[in-house]
Amino acid sequence: MTVAAASRPARGARGQTLVLAGLLGPAVAFIVALLLTALGVLFINSVYHFTGTQVQPRITLEAYRRFFTDSFYANVVWQEVRLAVVTTALCLAIGYPTAYAITKIRTPGWVIAAYIVIFSPLLTSSIVRAYGWLVILARGGLVNWVLADLHLIGAPVRLIYNFTGVTIALVHVLLPFTVFPILAVLLRMDPTLREAASDLGATRLHTFLRVTWPLSFPGLYAAAQLTFVLAMNAYVTPQLLGGGRIQVLPLLIYGNISDLNWPLAAVEAIALIGLVWAITLSSNLLFRRRLAATTEHE
């Protein structure tokens, strides 16, 4: 006790920095080392030569040339971005009202029930989940059966092994990641702000448009970014529900690694990382002012 008390004034700001470095250092070093090493290995592999059966340590740009000139890859990238954008948009459209509704539930029991329902996809393995969707969406699956029974459709609707199926399953998996940041920001919002708006003459709609919505924007934005990044990197869902007809970069990477074409897999990985970073950063720039206006008070 006395020792600690005596050493405290002498330690000061520099001492505190040292303690912080001591606490954070190992974790940061571990992550940085792994990341840098991995990126280094990735880059080296991307400039090696692939003979068709094995990789040779001979510097060449042929993997890059193939990736950027063959229109097959451009189509894959385009489809992947489209998939991620549509998934994100649907997640936001479902997730925002869901998060908003949860903040309005008064009974604690129902709040817990709502959390369980929303976070349940994360409690199941992604493979089990994907097969579950296959069963539900297949030609003779639950959805088609109900639709046919209600005479809403003549022939079964195709809901798997295409864009629609992958999107439905991805929205299901990613919804918790969309709901959570929005919920967090809505719960943190001072409820008297809504009362103040109402007191000043705002109807519920005006209160939402002028107070709740702008103040929840940072949460919505974080949710969108997280969902988008996760959708871009999804592997199991496009694999199983796409049935080979939906190609995305993670699938190509896996395929090329199986074929031992490490250089091409490395180029595809670099492209995926670059794409995600580019989209994230440019959207940050785009929304910089809007985000600064709503977050700087904290």
Place this chain on the structure above:
Amino acid sequence: MEAPRTRARTAPDTADQPAVELRRVHKRFGKVHAVRDVSLSIRENEFFSLLGPSGCGKTTVLRMISGFETPTEGELYLEGRLANTIPPYRRDTNLIFQHLALFPHLDVYDNIAFGLRLRRLGRDEIRRKVLEILDLVHLGGYESRRIHQLSGGQKQRVAIARALVNQPAVLLLDEPLGALDLRLRVQMQVELKEIQHRVGTTFVYVTHDQTEALTMSDRIAVMRDGMVEQLGTGRDVYERPRTRFVAMFLGDSNLLIGQVEAREESRTIVRAAGHVLIAPAEETATPGTAVYLCVRPERLRLVGPDDAPLPASYENRIRAQVRDVTFKGAFIEYRLATPSDDTLIAQAHADGTRVIERGGSVVVAWRAPDGVVLTE
């Protein structure tokens, strides 16, 4: 300022109509009976305070007037109109929240213009009104500041401006000065009173701070356990408290337990602290009733052995011993013990002449009209 929103719409001859009226209002939250049978009539242009400890129901009354709560029983009238279920956004009242509730994503101008824009006023008119009200609260030139860049006192002024700019018939204030330090709070009290004079709006002010209520209010309703304990001007409730609770809540009080000896035309004779004491007439004080005799500390005079005798009007005199002396700046506080073992607090102006030492023997004296008999 021009006529406010809906005042023009109500009946023309409403000179004596109260701005706010509660008739036998109750509010229950589940099993909690927060407001019990409150009837109040708040006049036009009055500075009215609801004073009481936390949990006494004062904020609930305010929230019913503003429309955030609906009375469980009874009626609420705003300018003669039954208003029980009118939503907040359609009432001609504005509330200044305890924690102000300024919009963090808007600057000062947009905060103040919020209500005006919803009323779809023209851009130029909004601008004129916002700048005018900023002048009134001494914040000219601050319109483009963001809320987090303002000091506590400035935020306070923005909140006042945001409410007042709508020219409400009734301005409601929910302990808005609570977060400020003492000096700023005193300054804002004076300013609020001044603003009220200038805009001539009815103010309903909720506070647990008796000094604040006394400083600003025309009338005060002292609340306790959901009921109005006493209603009157500041002087009324301070000088003529009707219950022990009011006497204790507003300032310091000496309460002597005693019994009524006799009730006369103009005075009550009470036996307390081993003495026969004289107090003003009190109707309910029939002989034999157990009562409290209440005297404010500043009304007690202390006479030491060497002091000049007091005039004969100081009819009540008790011997006492000084137990403690505290210097409080403007006055000196004496804690005294009587031979009957009652404790009295006396306050004397610190005029620099003399201080009676601890252990000294004194006579405590007060005039009959300075006491109050509380039958309760």
